[in-house]
Amino acid sequence: MVTEGKVCECKDCIVRSLIFEHVSSEELGTFCNTKREQFFKKGQIVVKQGDPIADFVYVKEGLVKLYNEAGQGREQIISIARPYDFISLLTVFSETHYHYSVSAIEDTTVCIINLERIKELVCENGSFALDLLERMSRTADKLIKNYNDINLKNLRGRIAYILLNFADKIYLRNRFDLPVSRKEIAELIGMTTENVIRILSEFRKEGIIRINGKEIEILDKAKLEFLSQHA
Amino acid sequence: MVTEGKVCECKDCIVRSLIFEHVSSEELGTFCNTKREQFFKKGQIVVKQGDPIADFVYVKEGLVKLYNEAGQGREQIISIARPYDFISLLTVFSETHYHYSVSAIEDTTVCIINLERIKELVCENGSFALDLLERMSRTADKLIKNYNDINLKNLRGRIAYILLNFADKIYLRNRFDLPVSRKEIAELIGMTTENVIRILSEFRKEGIIRINGKEIEILDKAKLEFLSQHA
DNA sequence: AGGTTGCTATGATATTTATCATGTTATGAT
DNA sequence: ATCATAACATGATAAATATCATAGCAACCT
Structure with a gap:
């Protein structure tokens, strides 16, 4: 120290x-x-x-x-x-x-x-x-x-959960820069890096979020909340 | 209360x-x-x-x-x-x-x-x-x-881990009656009931443990410890 | 003693997740 | 500005785990 x-x-x-x-x-x-x-x-x-x-x-x-x-x-x-x-x-x-x-x-x-x-x-x-x-x-x-x-959720549910956590608990807004890498997200929620990247890409393709490097914007919060609860 | x-x-x-x-x-x-x-x-x-x-x-x-x-x-x-x-x-x-x-x-x-x-x-x-x-x-x-x-282990590692926990931390001996059902073990370590049963059966067939209903006897503790650490 | 419910066990199949490989982009150091 | 490294992204495949089905046994209740 x-x-x-x-x-x-x-x-x-x-x-x-x-x-x-x-x-x-x-x-x-x-x-x-x-x-x-x-x-x-x-x-x-x-x-x-x-x-x-x-x-x-x-x-x-x-x-x-x-x-x-x-x-x-x-x-x-x-x-x-x-x-x-x-x-x-x-x-x-x-x-x-x-x-x-x-x-x-x-x-x-x-x-x-x-x-x-x-x-x-x-x-x-x-x-x-x-x-x-x-x-x-x-x-x-x-x-x-x-x-x-976390342990009750599948991979999509976990990504939804962590994105909502950043939006609602840390940045208090739906658009923010991730403070951590995809690898670190994986380490936080118990997935592999490739799967974090895949699910984020899926959410982007499904119009749930917008990704610009580290910048994330949540476009369909209700959908994320649903995924977080039912996965 | x-x-x-x-x-x-x-x-x-x-x-x-x-x-x-x-x-x-x-x-x-x-x-x-x-x-x-x-x-x-x-x-x-x-x-x-x-x-x-x-x-x-x-x-x-x-x-x-x-x-x-x-x-x-x-x-x-x-x-x-x-x-x-x-x-x-x-x-x-x-x-x-x-x-x-x-x-x-x-x-x-x-x-x-x-x-x-x-x-x-x-x-x-x-x-x-x-x-x-x-x-x-x-x-x-x-x-x-x-x-x-627990989160770092696969299913065999989790079963090994929990059996060692019962033996070393709770009953302080290698032969004991499980205080919980297979279903409860599944709820404790994040698996399904069928998988708990399967892995226990595998361990029995491999000569690692002996099972008599709820009674478990550990026959190859070194093997269990290895499985717990490397899974 | 008998019936019902829950647990144990096994087999087959489906789904989910991890791993491996490869290419592109971003970041940091020089 | 350039180079090297790390991060991001995608595809293919393998492995792990869950789900569904079925049968037998144990425990509990009446």
Whole structure:
């Protein structure tokens, strides 16, 4: 984990207020002295699988992917995280080394807090502890639901699902640039690269989407929703 | 959730000491007054998806399955939980209704604590809060790893994997009675019932296992381990 | 004890998905 | 601007998995 970075200009950081709404001004001041921001360009590694865990990290701005390097150069993408999502939440309290890697898929700024500080705050502030339990609970639940949803779908359903996810959850519009390659989409939803390309081409031929390189425009959202639900 | 049950005879409950090792005798006394045990016969439902969440539940003795009723009468089994595993951990802090059902797959005793009491303890006792974060973190991490492992395997690898899981993690021996049907195995590892039956038959013909109805004996563990890793 | 339902088992066939090969285009480095 | 590499795209074929059908056995209910 890169340890340099300037101290957070806290008054501009809306992420902080969402996370630490139960923290008093005094406690907040303490954090401001130690919290750091780090900027990563698209493609850079934020957290490396196997590195010792020292920090609590969350996304302030940008987009990252969480992935598992499964051996033989293979990757499995676990999720794509955006602002307000925690990155390392699921392992930092139970392991000494990161189980996943995190890298930026768009230019990204993360906030970094020493994990010991977080643990101290958990011990001192019950409301904060409960809030953290809630966020961890929600993150885990979402992942499980996602895994189960994906596993029930055929290949067309999966592509429909992920396109709708980009449109409705990440970019909030029907026209966007994919932040990842076809290969990475395959790693995220458990297909091969060629099949991702084929299904996207089918959707283009069927007039469901328009493709211009990385740029995707959804033309028939109702059809995508149908495919996502009934596949 | 069934609400009747006799008060816990705490001195016999080794589960309690594992979970609440940071709790003082005074706090423990408070819990003893409110914690309840409930017995469920194989097949009975412990927690029903959609029911409002009021309790914190864990397995004292026996075996349960966590499952998602996915519509059209279909189930997806998320995991099998045994003593010391939490059952409802992943949703109780972030939702108002259970996202999963839980039912006993062997005769099972669970301990039940009112969730508000747990939340109060989280607020009062920082060490307990940290311990709970660690357990939740570990549970979630295990599930994610399991999903990712399973998704990389073909059908023979999945059957090998689940048989080894029963042998090494649940029954701690190479000969055991399956606690679930072939259909439920299919729901756990994402296959069809017929394929589970076929692969088990293949393993029997290849001399890898011996099958006697629900009773399974592993004859060639090295082969199973190989199949689990290279499929 | 008998009947009903669910589970197990096997065979045949259909469908889905992966793999391999080849060519084109885009991107990044020099 | 050029070259090399990676990504995208398409076609053909193989492999894996699901589906459908049928029969026998086990478990549960009356």
